[in-house]
Amino acid sequence: MLEAIGKELKIIRIRNNLAIEKVALDFKFSKETLRRYENNASGLSVERLEELLDYYKVEKDIFFKNVCEYMHNN
Numbered sequence: 001m002l003e004a005i006g007k008e009l010k011i012i013r014i015r016n017n018l019a020i021e022k023v024a025l026d027f028k029f030s031k032e033t034l035r036r037y038e039n040n041a042s043g044l045s046v047e048r049l050e051e052l053l054d055y056y057k058v059e060k061d062i063f064f065k066n067v068c069e070y071m072h073n074n
Helices: 002-015 020-027 031-038 046-056 060-073
Strands: none
Touching: 002 031, 002 046, 002 060, 020 031, 020 046, 046 060
């Protein structure tokens, strides 16, 4: 499931035409931290996930629907 969450976060960022540097700067953490979230190399708290989804303006139910579809297809 973590892989699917990270992949979906990356897809959303790219669809929003946001560079990893921009998101990291807005959240005041390193681009490596965001890269680790997107590549599932670092644990992502529920709070941080909610903050990112709010930032990307993505509804949680839609996000998790896409995560579940990814898991089902892979």
